[in-house]
Amino acid sequence: MANEIPVYDAEAIETKWQEEWDKSDTFKARDESDRPKKYVLEMFPYPSGDLHMGHARNYSIGDAMARQARMRGFEVLHPMGFDAFGLPAENAAIKNKTQAGAWTYQNMDTAVATMKRMGFSYDYDRLVRTCDPDYYRWGQWAFLKMWEKGLAYRATSPVNWCPSCNTVLANEQVVDGKCWRCGEVPEKRELSQWYLRITDYAQELLDDLDKLTGWPENVKAQQRNWIGRSEGAEIDFALAAEDGVTPTDRLITVFTTRADTLYGVSFFLLPPESPLAAELVAGTEYEEAFNELKKSVEQISSVDRQGSDREKHGVFTGRYVINPLTGAPAPIWVADYILLDYGTGAVMGVPSGDQRDFDFARKYDLPIPPIIAQKDDPLYEELKDEQGLRVTNVDWDHAMDAEGYLIQSGPFTGMKGGKHSEAVDAIIAHLSERGIGRSKVQFRLRDWLISRQRYWGNPIPMIHCDCCGDVPVPYEDLPVRLPDDLDLGAGETLAEYAPFYETTCPKCGKPAKRITDTMDTFTCSSWYYLRYCDPHNDQAPFSKELVDRWMPVDNYIGGIEHAILHLLYSRFWTKVMRDLGMLDFDEPFTNLLCQGMVKDKNGDTMSKSKGNVVPPSSVIGPYGADTMRLAILFIAPSEKDFNWDEEVVAGANRFIKRAWRTVWSLAETADANVSLDVAKLDAAGKELYRRMHEMGIKCTTDFDRAQFNTAISAVMELVNDASAYLNKVRIDKRDAALTFVVARAIVAMLSPICPHWAEELYHEALGFQTSVYDEPWPEFDEESAKASTIQIAVQVLGKVRARIDVAADAPKDELEAVAREAVTKFIEGKTVRKVIVVPGRLVNIVAK
């Protein structure tokens, strides 16, 4: 073969193969293939400009997986698309006096060009853009289906309004009390908004996390936190008449996880926003103080209101409730630490069972009856027989005790109390029997608020008619198209744009008004992975057959910032589609990999404002895409953050060039037509052959567990060994079959990561006519990876004292004998109590 090794010209090679792949069908996913399927998916980008390093990392990981899976015999679906609706397009349109669509499409073109320049193996025939009417039409379809099932609804309630984005936000989009997009602190506004009933699925969303064994623990934990299930009880308290002691028919229900503390109720709490509280104080001497409190709460932001160390404020309402077990009256207070929208919006105050109630009671001098004590506490003896005396305020230090045994609690005294305790069960059972309480599971999760008062999104397909109310747009009228001639620059909004909203009622035919809210962009990204399975379907969002053929996604790769938002919504959407009979599985993503962030060399996040952004093009230019991909995957494990380091890129480039030369040198003698006879190899050849299998196995298993940094290091070792072989063995003594097999193994193993480099060597150095991705991944076996002699450690009392070379299959007694000999000076004059022989590992002699 060639005498002179060609220079590694990354740019020329990469251009050549990118053009080749563009023309070929190598990466088209074939629906009809009978190979086993593998669906590799990276979270699609928002097209806000060109791709950044985070994208490059995300897609390098996914592409390595997809390419390797293809070689392992899978039919691979590896699609890409764009999450194309969203506020940045609108802002850019306003700023640049263009259309949001034009801006978005241009960015998508730029991003696709960069993806191709990076050599990502996407099936571009399946490209999905969520702003295409062909796509968003089916989002509207799904909304209507949910409307029919009662899963989509409209309600008026206090919502988070972002004054900077001029729209409402979902609970999940308020991160650290701030807007997830712009960081502004949202205001509470009372608005009529559209919701999806994700709470119907709260229990299943929680339970099915246990099925997701391929998900990182922290993501599952975050979702569990977010869903926030707590088991407890609802208990009905009767409102007392104005005399404060006579129960009325009016019941106020509380939710509590600590029904066992019911005897310790010394006051009752309502939130400042409570309409009931307003009613109770209306026209009384307490009204003024109440209004003041309410006003002060409205004035502080949600950020300031949260935090358990904030001082609590409360006012008395002048009214009482009656404890359903003791019949004792408890004063109703309004307190700013009570939330309107959790539980029933009313809370029983138990200062001896709850830190917050305790703090509140101390501040306002409310009674603190001890109801729980340890059995060795004198208080326990003193109060265990108290039935109705209601001893209070014995001793501040004793007063708060959440775990222990009940005292002065009627028939329940002496029972073990605490969360999920026997006393909880007993009291709930007792209340249930009498019909004044019941066990209840409460979730923190709220329904998903999906309406947005923004233009660049998917219109909610509903019409409001003064006679008929909210009427769905008929399916045959879908999609409700977004107008593209709105003058955003002049501040025009969808709500003011008559050609869009003026319509007639589909039910009665009278003039009616279209809903001008659009859907949260997260609705678009909740099902795009389903659309990829059947992207051109114009009869349905996707066919069941194709979705069941490709789904679930086997490997999903993306940023941890979506741990709750996108990943929770998508799981919900999948379950809804399942219940609509659209598909046959419960969870969309089998294995999830959350890649770490790419930071600058000082460990700061890259951002335009800081001016520390390293664009992918700055690396591709001087080094090429293959070097960049290699560097990104080698620098750290995929899930860890890393700091960008030019030295690592230079190192990766050095390796790629070295491996290039090594493969070409091996190719000088390589002959594909000679079959390998291991027995005939010389010692150096045998060792290289063995190492190829050893490193091949390591590399393969590392690919399986997505450990690309160590997979690469295995190839590096093999390249080092091959180059040692080349140095040691004269060219005329090299084995033609061996050099071929090793060269092919190196190229194949690196091909998922450095695809252009690999294709070039595969064709030009090794003489293949087919793509490396049409060839199977090389086979490696344990037997060939075994060495005949190995070095093992000899320990005396656990300390390594010698190393011995022994036959790999040497029997235990022989190992022991050789080992004893090697460490004589350490065991002389001592008694050998025990000898542990671990074949292949070590010998440990216990001598004292």
Place this chain on the structure above:
RNA sequence: GCCCGAGUGGCGGAAUUGGCAGACGCGGAGGUCUCAAAAACCUUUGUCGAAAGACGUGCGAGUUCGAGUCUCGCCUCGGGCACCA
């Protein structure tokens, strides 16, 4: 406060099940080639020590012949939730 992670050389990081800690790479040192430089290649590189050796995976205990890995108790850092009753 509750729930998850993670702490290993100068640096990024290795070490499927308890079995030779530091693979691979970066950086450093020395060398070969060169008029010189770059590139490339070779040697070396945990700490202390001339060496023998000792010490070494955040800290402290424990289990074990043997612990980075298991148990208990801490510390630090990162992330999530949080006045959620």
